Amino acid sequence: MLERILQSSIRNRVLVVVATLVLALIGAMSLSRLPIDAVPDITNNQVQINVIQPAYSVEDMERLVTFPIETALTGIPGLLHTRSVSRNGFCQVTAVFEEGLNIHLARQQVGERLDRAREDLPEGIEPAMGPITTGLGEVLMWTVEFESEGEFVTPEGERLTNRVQRLAYLRTVQDWIIRPQLRTVPNVADVGAIGGYEKQYHVLPDPRTLQSYGLTLQDVITALERNNRSLGAGFVERHGEAALVRADARLRGVKDIKSVVLKEHQGTPITIGQVAQVEIGGELRLGSGSVNGREAVIGTAMMLSGANSRAVAVDVRAKFDEVMQSLPEGVTARAVLDRSRLVDATIDTVAHNLFYGAMLVVVVLFALLGNFRAAFLTALAIPLSMLLAALGMTHFGISGNLMSLGAIDFGIIIDGSVIIVENCLRRLANKQRELGRTLTHEERLEVTRAASHEVRRATAFGETIIIMVYVPILALAGVEGKLFHPMALTVIFALTAAFILSLTFVPAMVALLVRGKISEGENFLMCTARRVYAPVLDFALRRRVAVVIAALVLLIGTGLGFARMGQVFIPQLDEGDIAMHAMRIPSTGIEQSTRMQLQVENAVKTMPEVEVVFSKTGTADIATDPMPPSVSDTFIIFKPRDQWPDPKLSKQTLLDKLRAAIAGQNGHRWEITQPIEMRFHEMIAGVRGDVAVKLFGDDPVALRATAERVAGVLGHIDGAEDVKVEQTTGMPIITVRPNRAALARLGLDSDAVVDTVNIATGGRDAGQVFQGDRRFDIVVRLPEPLRERSNALNTLLIPLPRHTEAEGTQLTGDPHATHIAPARPLADLATIELVKAIKPYKVVFLSETGGIFNNENRLIETINLALEYDELMQEDWLHSGMRLKLKQIKTLLDFLPKSSSVSITQPINLPKELFTDSGSGTMVKHGFRIKNYKAADSAIKVDFKNIIEASFNKKLIPDFFDQNSKLNIFMSSCNRATIAISEDFLIPYMDKFGVLPDAKGEGLGAGLWSEMRKVYPKLFWRSRRNNSINSFYSSICDGCQKHSEWHVYWIGIEDYSLLKDCIEYAISKPKSVI
Secondary structure, three states, X not given: OHHHHHHHHHHOHHHHHHHHHHHHHHHHHHHHHOOEOOOOOOOOEEEEEEEEOOOOOHHHHHHHHHHHHHHHHOOOOOEEEEEEEEEOOEEEEEEEEOOOOOHHHHHHHHHHHHHHHHHHOOOOOOOEEOOOOOOOOEEEEEEEEEOOOXXXXXXXXXXXXXXXXXXXXXXXXXXXHHHHHHOOOOOEEEEEEEOOOOEEEEEEEOHHHHHHOOOOHHHHHHHHHHOOOEEEEEEEEEOOEEEEEEEEOOOOOHHHHHOOEEEEEOOEEEEHHHHEEEEEEEOOOOEEEEEOOEEEEEEEEEEOOOOOHHHHHHHHHHHHHHHHOOOOOOEEEEEEEEHHHHHHHHHHHHHHHHHHHHHHHHHHHHHHHOOHHHHHHHHOHHHHHHHHHHHHHHHOOOOEOHHHHHOOOHHHHOHHHHHHHHHHHHHHHHHHHHHOOOOOHHHHHHHHHHHHHHHHHHHHHHHHHHHHHHHHHHHOOHHHHHHXXXXXXXXXXXXXXXXXXXXXXXXHHHHHHOOOOOOOOOOHHHHHHHHHHHHXXXXXXXXXXXXXXXXXXXXXXXXXXXHHXXXXXXXXXXXXOEEEEEEOOOOOOHHHHHHHHHHXXXXXXXXXXXXXXXXXXXXXXOOOOOOOOOEEEEEEEEOOHHHOOOOOOOHHHHHHHHHHHOOOOOOOEEEEEOHHHHHHHHHHHOOOOOXXXXXXXXXXXXXXXXXXXXXXXXXXXXXXXXXXXXXXXXXXXXXXXXXXXXXXXXXXXHXXXXXXXXXXXXXXXXXXXXXXXXEEEEEEOOOHHHHHOOOHHHHOEEEOOXXXXXXXXXXXXXXXXXOOOOEEEHHHHEEEEOHHHHOOOEEEEEOOOOOOEOOOOOEOOEEEHHHHHHHHHOOOOOOHHHHHHHHHHHHXXXXXXXXXXXXXXXXXXXXXXXHOOOOOOEEEEOOOOEEEEOOOOHHHHHHHHHHHHHHHOOOEOOOHHHHOOOEEEEEEOOOOEEEEEEOOOOOOEEEEEEEOHHHOOOOHHHHHHHHHHHHOOOEEEEEEOOOOOHHHHHHHOOEEEEOOOEEEEEEOOOOHHHHHHHHHHHHHOOOOEO
């Protein structure tokens, strides 16, 4: 078969060349349409479902929304699994499907299941599917800001006087000017936004004024809904002309809303403006945006899955520049993250490497072949193979990226062509010398055919073997398959194209170009190589046993060396920019998080390498990666390196500078990663770390305890960094539970309580205001000062039924009556629970005294309730007010975890109490009693063994107590922490120190240590070099000597010779846990 192909190619050489050029032209057209990206898209095939309902708590959202949706999705063909995130007012369900399943079919099936699930969902819940995008989908981000501070007058004449109104206008510009235009760009899946406030018209009634007029919150909502309608009324004909009749009672702004009549009394209207404040405001937002220390709106253009990210980014940027010309005067927008920059830089690197590689190959060909025409036609195989490979890549939807293009090896691609051309030259030259003349046309074609066929079989085997090496990679699935399939297919396409070219195009070109007198000989380079290689080859053949042994030794040595090398799944792509995850305590609200994040940005932008820093805090409107309000994503965009003070600064040094810049920002925990890397982690697995362990179960307490133990094990692994457990508790929840007996006495039902609380705190939509093509909600809720008051819920007035007689009030049932409407405060009708639901780590009591002082007027820094409560309550100097406060604190702590504590401090010291370890004022904690056993019985030994084995996650050796005859055991009364001191040596030796994993953070270890040190002023001990407690040991010891396996610590030992014996004793002592 190869013979016939070669013969046909040489005989129809012109046709072969023309056909090859046509295919190359088609390949060039395919190359222009080839999707370009920095890295392969490894996002799994998924559909996201988002639900927003601000009135729902976490528990309600999970029970009433998340679980029914997940249940409805089960059984969809091709569904692999689902995962979900439930937060206050928001949930997201992610359905992951098999690779290869059409995403549009998957979304259609999900949509059908959601339609059926609506009957199981609460009224008003509207699940929405997220855009069809991936981890590489965020192609452009921009900020919308004011050019200057201060008041702003909109083109419509509205005067924006406060921060909320200004930010609401920025969001309006983003949602109604920028977003609609960018959505028209081809292959843009959607345009998201975060930050600012969605503009609303707020109606903020005064509860007392409403009561004085005999009105309720529901009356205000009803009046707004009835006075905000527009209906068609048919048409009339006058003098042959038809005129449409339209009744338009739409509200158009603040003035119209104020004039809505609520009721009338004796001819005098009572309007909304008389009982409520009406203003432009913003929604109760779930997220915020900021840039360079100022609040702003951040927009994101998301690319449609499978599109050309570079082309989309360029098109979006061009449209964005066009949109900027239409923004209102005084408002500006600027791009802060452009994916095309990274793609261009990556592809530029790959292109340069490919170009230099190709040039090097061409130079070597010219140098070694010694024939210009032969070297030229051999080098033609490089671009032609690339163009034909581009044809295959476009057909199979493979993007040109670092993995696919970077894997191409030009040396392998032209192997077959080099061998054929070189053999043809040799055979043609030999034939000329044999005949002593120039070959005829037919003779030249025959020699070319014979020379090509002579080596074609061998080269075919070689190229086939190389191709087969890449075939098993195609069997990879999941993330590995998405990552390596493009590389394998691109190489296979290029090698297959080179194989076909060497079988057809190369022999045809030899027949066309290599003519006339042909001289084939060794040039200087080949002669030199022969002189060097011949003796080496001769030696290897004479000493073949020794050479084979040396090769085996070298193989084994390199294998051992390879086993000791660090290993990664794939080298990390330096994206050039940094994404920093800032986490705060879960109870941090969105406004406080935003203020803290602005301080972080101000700290980061002091770095001279930083061009711009912007952040997303909380959840965006299109929540592809939902975050709670306490979490921020900080994007740090750097200047070009030639603008840095030190252009040669390494990435690690840059990260060290960043950590130093944010070191003074208290109240945060950090994760530092890269933008694309972070998005991949989030979308693939729902987490942002490199490695995550997910635990499943029904008991949150048991899950938390198990997670802490898992984190303890992971933290001891060499190289593990930033090991943490996700915070699932600590978010304050105020639960209002109606008192049904009290409601029944007043003729109320629980719906009246729930409805009033919902309107007062969360707000209730009461229609919309239309302004051109824009529309804004009208929301009724309590004024912000009332909502922020700590006793706002307690004093919230619940209206009683109009037919109810209330203490001293005679009701007439007249809706126009002017007497004060009967109402009761919420505290009389329901219980309001807060602290029990929080389970906080620390509760802070603010007091003007700043703590508890003893009879000498000295501050008591710590109170151990288990040891000191009864005695303190009997002290005469403890006045009744402080005695009552201490009793309340004890009652509170009885409901909280053992790790919780209460601090009493002055208001001015609150930041110090919250964000530093030293704290201030008086700390009150559960406390515990310490027991000391010098002669432990069997029960104590069992308790000791259980604590140590749970703490170390290892087994205590069976003869531990036999090896230590003089053992003094300190143990907490709750049997959750212990210390063992051996007195078998000259100086007491601390053999074991253990705390149960679920007791860490309660102060048990510190308390035990303090009591033990009262007995043993001199002490030494050892600890494994990677033990997480070593930082604590280093802070309290007098000295430490580090060895390969152990660190030896000591306290109070000043005799050097004795210290030397102690160190030797500690190092040589057998292990006590295995």
